Amino acid sequence: MATMEIAGSVSRGARIRRALLPYLYLLPAFTVMAVITFYPLVYQIIVSFTDFQTKDLRFGLASPQLNWIGFKNYIDILTGGLPVQNFEFFRVLTYNFWWAITNVMLHVPAGVLIAVLLNVQGLWFKKIYRAIYILPVVVPPLVVATVWRNIFDEQYGAMNQFLTTVAMWFGATDPVRIRWLTEYTPPIPWLLPNGPLPLAYYAMMIANFWLGWPFMTVVATGALQSIPKDLYEAASIDGASDSQQFWHITVPLLRPAMIPAAVYGFTTSFNLFAFVYFMTGGGPARTTEILVTFAYDLVRNLRLYGAAAAFSVFIFFVSLTVFLITNRITRATETYTEA
Amino acid sequence: MTTKGEQKNFLVRFLTMNTSNEVGGRDLPLWRQLLLQILTLLITLEVMFPIMYIITLSFSSQTTRPSSLQLIPREISFVAYQQVLDRPTANPVTFLELLRNSFLLSVGVGLVALMIAVTAAYAFSRFKFKLRQVLMIMVFIPLLMPAVGLSTPLFLLMNSFRIVECSPGVLAFNPFTTCSTTGKLLFNLRDSLLGVGIAMISGALPFAIWNLKGYLDTIPRELEEAAAIDGASPNQVFFLIVLPLAVPQLAVTFFLGFIGHWQEFALPWLFLTKPQDYTLSMTLYNMTGQYANAIPWNRFSAFAVIVALPVAITYIALQKYITSGLTTGAVKG
Numbered sequence A: 001m002a003t004m005e006i007a008g009s010v011s012r013g014a015r016i017r018r019a020l021l022p023y024l025y026l027l028p029a030f031t032v033m034a035v036i037t038f039y040p041l042v043y044q045i046i047v048s049f050t051d052f053q054t055k056d057l058r059f060g061l062a063s064p065q066l067n068w069i070g071f072k073n074y075i076d077i078l079t080g081g082l083p084v085q086n087f088e089f090f091r092v093l094t095y096n097f098w099w100a101i102t103n104v105m106l107h108v109p110a111g112v113l114i115a116v117l118l119n120v121q122g123l124w125f126k127k128i129y130r131a132i133y134i135l136p137v138v139v140p141p142l143v144v145a146t147v148w149r150n151i152f153d154e155q156y157g158a159m160n161q162f163l164t165t166v167a168m169w170f171g172a173t174d175p176v177r178i179r180w181l182t183e184y185t186p187p188i189p190w191l192l193p194n195g196p197l198p199l200a201y202y203a204m205m206i207a208n209f210w211l212g213w214p215f216m217t218v219v220a221t222g223a224l225q226s227i228p229k230d231l232y233e234a235a236s237i238d239g240a241s242d243s244q245q246f247w248h249i250t251v252p253l254l255r256p257a258m259i260p261a262a263v264y265g266f267t268t269s270f271n272l273f274a275f276v277y278f279m280t281g282g283g284p285a286r287t288t289e290i291l292v293t294f295a296y297d298l299v300r301n302l303r304l305y306g307a308a309a310a311f312s313v314f315i316f317f318v319s320l321t322v323f324l325i326t327n328r329i330t331r332a333t334e335t336y337t338e339a
Numbered sequence B: 001m002t003t004k005g006e007q008k009n010f011l012v013r014f015l016t017m018n019t020s021n022e023v024g025g026r027d028l029p030l031w032r033q034l035l036l037q038i039l040t041l042l043i044t045l046e047v048m049f050p051i052m053y054i055i056t057l058s059f060s061s062q063t064t065r066p067s068s069l070q071l072i073p074r075e076i077s078f079v080a081y082q083q084v085l086d087r088p089t090a091n092p093v094t095f096l097e098l099l100r101n102s103f104l105l106s107v108g109v110g111l112v113a114l115m116i117a118v119t120a121a122y123a124f125s126r127f128k129f130k131l132r133q134v135l136m137i138m139v140f141i142p143l144l145m146p147a148v149g150l151s152t153p154l155f156l157l158m159n160s161f162r163i164v165e166c167s168p169g170v171l172a173f174n175p176f177t178t179c180s181t182t183g184k185l186l187f188n189l190r191d192s193l194l195g196v197g198i199a200m201i202s203g204a205l206p207f208a209i210w211n212l213k214g215y216l217d218t219i220p221r222e223l224e225e226a227a228a229i230d231g232a233s234p235n236q237v238f239f240l241i242v243l244p245l246a247v248p249q250l251a252v253t254f255f256l257g258f259i260g261h262w263q264e265f266a267l268p269w270l271f272l273t274k275p276q277d278y279t280l281s282m283t284l285y286n287m288t289g290q291y292a293n294a295i296p297w298n299r300f301s302a303f304a305v306i307v308a309l310p311v312a313i314t315y316i317a318l319q320k321y322i323t324s325g326l327t328t329g330a331v332k333g
Helices: A013-049 A072-079 A089-118 A124-133 A141-151 A158-169 A198-227 A231-236 A240-271 A273-279 A290-300 A305-338 B003-007 B011-018 B030-058 B079-086 B094-127 B132-144 B147-159 B193-216 B220-231 B234-262 B266-271 B282-285 B289-295 B297-315 B321-330
Strands: B160-166 B170-174 B183-189
Touching: A013 B003, A013 B132, A013 B193, A072 A089, A072 A305, A089 A124, A089 A198, A089 A305, A089 B030, A124 A273, A124 B030, A124 B132, A124 B321, A141 A158, A141 A198, A141 B282, A141 B297, A158 B030, A198 B030, A198 B132, A198 B297, A231 A240, A231 B003, A231 B079, A231 B266, A240 B003, A273 A290, A290 A305, A290 B147, A290 B266, A305 B132, A305 B147, B011 B160, B011 B183, B011 B220, B030 B160, B079 B147, B079 B297, B094 B132, B094 B193, B094 B282, B132 B193, B132 B282, B147 B193, B160 B193, B193 B234, B193 B266, B220 B234, B266 B282, B282 B297, B297 B321
Parallel strands: none
Antiparallel strands: B160 B170, B160 B183
């Protein structure tokens, strides 16, 4: 920066030293990243062209049993040629997008509505509600997933017990035994044409809804506070109803804050590894598998290291595409705010 | 997009918002007030349902699985907590060891990443140099990759670092020296907390650089300029002015990292095989699902509460910084 330059004559040695200084500051970070980030990235690409398996672990790339198989891993992933049951790349990919989009589509409207509710003038106990509604944000998703997994337990879970109590009110006698996490038959077969959406998907949507909307409420509440009150006053003088005010003032003015939050929510849900892994492990029959959990299964349980590396390369390009799209959406809102 | 400062205060404002200066605040008709109270109470029930469920279970002394739904503790018994602190699972590992491993990983990774990141963040924030754009993109690229995406090469590379005892007294350091025969494996970097820590730093470092750079950009430069005019060298400016100013943000970045690393599961679960290296989150996983048949639910619940507490406390202590930190790291899943 110009701010660093000192006026007057500077010797040549000092100038060179100054030119090298930023690189000196970058040296520690880039040395470390070269070894533990960039080299693994390159190594990943190399391994993706081999059939690296457990037998090659001892000698690595120098292993005599290692075969160079070109793009076979990539082709196998796309065409279902991997020695893995129930795996179909494009189904997992669509499910992954569907999972992230449906989550955001529930969390954002719910978060906004609850923020509006909390913002109603004269509502009693506002502060207590705010303190309670923030709780899901502070609990680790890992713990949330394990707790909900138990809640959805077929025999002893709280959800079935709750439904049993409700059913008893209506005269039912048998306890409810819904196999939330293991039932394979999709309740609404046509919902995702590309593959089944088992009951576990809905169970996870419920659990992730609990986890997701409070963050949106926090963001929306902040944005609501920055909307000038006189806008509403002017509107009500002009005879606008509550719902008209909501659609024509609140919604458009919340948009610049909610779109980045929605993008954040989308990326988080898209790669929600620990949550999915803890709740269903991708089951039943890989129907709730997302890209990251499948990649993990490839390396941890199936030990197909070559295929796992190739799959991670796919994940990188999917993430890059997602980033380019979401970045464009966020940018678009920025200009929208300025206009 | 809203400005940084605004976002930073979302959580604080959410909790402490001044509601007294609202116009017409008192004339909410009673029937509407009651209707809205019913709604907010329903939402409260939704939020409290799993929390009360797990707390109630954790205070129960019954080791049988719950046969009916209970959301309010009927007894306050610390038996489950005591048992979990005594011996969490069937594995020969104590609670203190699990806690130590989790702490070593989350604190160690956070500190090391921060120390390495801060000078790089400073360079990106304050210097203009030829390769700036290229190098910044190089830092950004790993941020695009979900954490699991690099686990394969890290696993394989770490696994090749082994110390083998070829014959009594003769050591080979794979991959630099090897034994002619198969020896006894003494140490495998992959199967150690050190290896997991290194692998975690690989993901934490770009995030720390990016996060800190964003913050340093917001520190006004007048102080640095004044110091430079007074004859301070760039190094002095960095160590005596910028670093002290950045301490709050360094702390925030550290604690944000801590929250994430405390829950880290994928890498330790992939790398570690020895029970004495296990972390709290790995044990939590062991307590559910296929391995969990022997674990009473009250013990699992007590353990879940214990794992959640440090994160919840850190969050509440840091709430005014959290939202900004989250949105800065929005790229990483």
